Amino acid sequence: xxxxxxxxxxxxxxxxxxxxxxxxxxxxxxxxxxxxxxxxxxxxxxxxxxxxxxxxxxxxxxxxxxxxxxxxxxxxxxxxxxxxxxxxxxxxxxxxxxxxxxxxxxxxxxxxxxxxxxxxxxxxxxxxxxxxxxxxxxxxxxxxxxxxxxxxxxxxxxxxxxxxxxxxxxxxxxxxxxxxxxxxxxxxxxxxxxxxxxxxxxxxxxxxxxxxxxxxxxxxxxxxxxxxxxxxxxxxxxxxxxxxxxxxxxxxxxxxxxxxxxxxxxxxxxxxxxxxxxxxxxxxxxxxxxxxxxxxxxxxxxxxxxxxxxxxxxxxxxxxxxxxxxxxxxxxxxxxxxxxxxxxxxxxxxxxxxxxxxxxxxxxxxxxxxxxxxxxxxxxxxxxxxxxxxxxxxxxxxxxxxxxxxxxxxxxxxxxxxxxxxxxxxxx
Numbered sequence: 001x002x003x004x005x006x007x008x009x010x011x012x013x014x015x016x017x018x019x020x021x022x023x024x025x026x027x028x029x030x031x032x033x034x035x036x037x038x039x040x041x042x043x044x045x046x047x048x049x050x051x052x053x054x055x056x057x058x059x060x061x062x063x064x065x066x067x068x069x070x071x072x073x074x075x076x077x078x079x080x081x082x083x084x085x086x087x088x089x090x091x092x093x094x095x096x097x098x099x100x101x102x103x104x105x106x107x108x109x110x111x112x113x114x115x116x117x118x119x120x121x122x123x124x125x126x127x128x129x130x131x132x133x134x135x136x137x138x139x140x141x142x143x144x145x146x147x148x149x150x151x152x153x154x155x156x157x158x159x160x161x162x163x164x165x166x167x168x169x170x171x172x173x174x175x176x177x178x179x180x181x182x183x184x185x186x187x188x189x190x191x192x193x194x195x196x197x198x199x200x201x202x203x204x205x206x207x208x209x210x211x212x213x214x215x216x217x218x219x220x221x222x223x224x225x226x227x228x229x230x231x232x233x234x235x236x237x238x239x240x241x242x243x244x245x246x247x248x249x250x251x252x253x254x255x256x257x258x259x260x261x262x263x264x265x266x267x268x269x270x271x272x273x274x275x276x277x278x279x280x281x282x283x284x285x286x287x288x289x290x291x292x293x294x295x296x297x298x299x300x301x302x303x304x305x306x307x308x309x310x311x312x313x314x315x316x317x318x319x320x321x322x323x324x325x326x327x328x329x330x331x332x333x334x335x336x337x338x339x340x341x342x343x344x345x346x347x348x349x350x351x352x353x354x355x356x357x358x359x360x361x362x363x364x365x366x367x368x369x370x371x372x373x374x375x376x377x378x379x380x381x382x383x384x385x386x387x388x389x390x391x392x393x394x395x396x397x398x399x400x401x402x403x404x405x406x407x408x409x410x411x412x413x414x415x416x417x418x419x420x421x422x423x424x425x426x427x428x
Contacts, residue, residue, distance in 0.1 A: 041085035042071070049090055059092065066090050163228050165189055171196045175219035182226040190229055196220055197237060210248045217241040218253075221260075235264050235271035242276070246341040251283075258283065275337050278309035282342040285317055293317060309336045316343070325354035329376035349419045351375045352390060356412045359405040367402050390415040 049067055053060050067090060074080040166187030173188065188196065197220065204213050221241070224234050242257035258280060265273050277296070284293045297314075304310050312331060319328035328350060332343050354375055358366060372383035384400055387393045391411025395404040 039081055039085065042080065042083075045085040045088055046071075049093065059096070062092055063090060066092055164226065166192075166223060166227060168192065171199055172216060173219045173223075175215050175222060178222070178226070187226055188220075188223045189227070190233070193220055193223060193229075193237075194233060197233075197240070201240075204244065210244070210250075213244060214241075214250070214253060217244070230264060230267060230269065232270055235261065235269050238264065239271055239276065242279075243338060246279070246338050249341070249344070251345060255283070274304060274307040275309050277304065278307070278313040278337070278339060279342055281310070281313035282316065282339055285313075285320060286342065286346040309339065312336055312339060320350070323353075323357070325350065325357065326374060329354070329374065332376050347376070348386075351386065352412065352416050352419060355387075355390070355392070356409070356416050359409040359412055362405050364404060364406060365397075365402040366405050368396070368400060371403070 046067065049063060053063060070088075070090070071080070074083050164182060164184050164187065166189045167184050168186050168188045169192060170188065171192065173186075196216070200213060200216055200220070203209070217237070217240070220237055224230075224237065238257045238261050242254050242261065245251070245254040245257065258276065261271070261276055262280070265271065265276075281293060281296060284290075284296070300310070305314070312335060316328065316331050319325075319331060332340065332347060335343055355371070358371070358374070368380050368383055368387075371377075371387075372380050375383065375386075377383040377386070380400075384393065384396070387396065387403065387408075391414065392403060392408035394411075395407040396402070397404075
């Protein structure tokens with residue numbers, strides 16, 4: 001909707017000189033009454049000015065300013081009714097129209113300049129062929145670009161003509177999720193990736209900054225993936241990242257590494273297969289994925305079953321299956337490699353289950369010392385804190401030496417029910 005600009009008249013009374021001998025009454029009838037201060041032609045003129053102007057048009061303030069100046073001047077000179085508003089145009093709109101016409105003519109001229117598709121002149125055809133051949137030199141690969149490899153790289157299992165080789169020489173690079181085809185200029189080749197891994201080992205031992213290390217490992221893994229590099233170095237990268245993730249309790253990253261390691265081991269690449277098979281069994285026990293555990297058991301060879309780490313994981317499975325909490329916590333305190341870190345993920349759950357069983361089996365009291373020894377606590381203070389967090393601390397005696405098992409059972413059972421959910425990453 002267009003808001004017309006109201007005119008504020010001069011600070012004096014204008015008197016119109018008589019130019020005819022007609023009576024004043026007839027003169028008043030010839031000109032509209034003063035309350036109709038805007039002729040219809042002027043209103044239409046204002047509407048035309050804003051007809052094609054959007055509210056966001058950057059020239060709108062300039063158009064309003066010129067229009068206000070023009071109408072104000074017409075009122076001051078008392079020619080608002082005599083002005084030919086039907087043919088009036090603003091200078092700024094006139095220039096704008098001329099510029100649009102100029103752009104249209106240029107586009108039309110370029111369109112008309114296109115040569116016809118078929119030319120009968122043989123000389124013209126030869127000239128065009130010569131002009132087309134001059135770009136052949138530009139299509140030749142330059143010296144700084146690597147040639148197309150005719151022989152597959154030995155580090156790439158599924159090599160084909162689309163496999164890229166990175167040219168980036170930077171050791172450290174942030175991880176960014178790919179949204180398009182990888183650029184070789186931003187991808188590090190295998191020799192640089194090996195130097196990067198050595199650097200990350202030193203920084204982890206010195207700084208232990210997990211957020212930084214995890215980001216760098218993900219970037220390193222991405223460069224290996226886009227170049228389809230699958231060799232023993234790839235196995236080393238995934239195994240190291242998995243161990244670091246376990247140490248920090250990051251089951252999401254650990255699970256990603258574990259999944260890739262299964263695929264790499266199936267390709268016959270050497271690594272610590274027995275160690276990570278044991279971790280896989282413990283992880284499946286944590287997520288209560290009994291189907292996959294049984295699948296692994298059916299495929300185990302006698303050599304694998306004799307490995308200490310795998311044997312330990314199988315004994316943990318047996319202890320859980322038979323609800324032998326005494327054996328379970330003994331295995332927890334003697335876990336090989338980094339198995340203890342994985343068991344940490346479900347140790348609280350099993351302690352609650354064991355405490356629930358103990359509260360039903362022992363009456364009327366249990367000493368804190370006995371509970372701490374059975375549930376694998378390092379000291380009584382940790383055991384007391386555990387009991388208080390599970391609504392059982394209220395039923396400790398005044399010396400915090402014993403607990404009423406009958407009274408504590410209800411709260412322990414509620415704690416047991418609250419720990420049955422596991423998220424998509426396998427985390428509680």
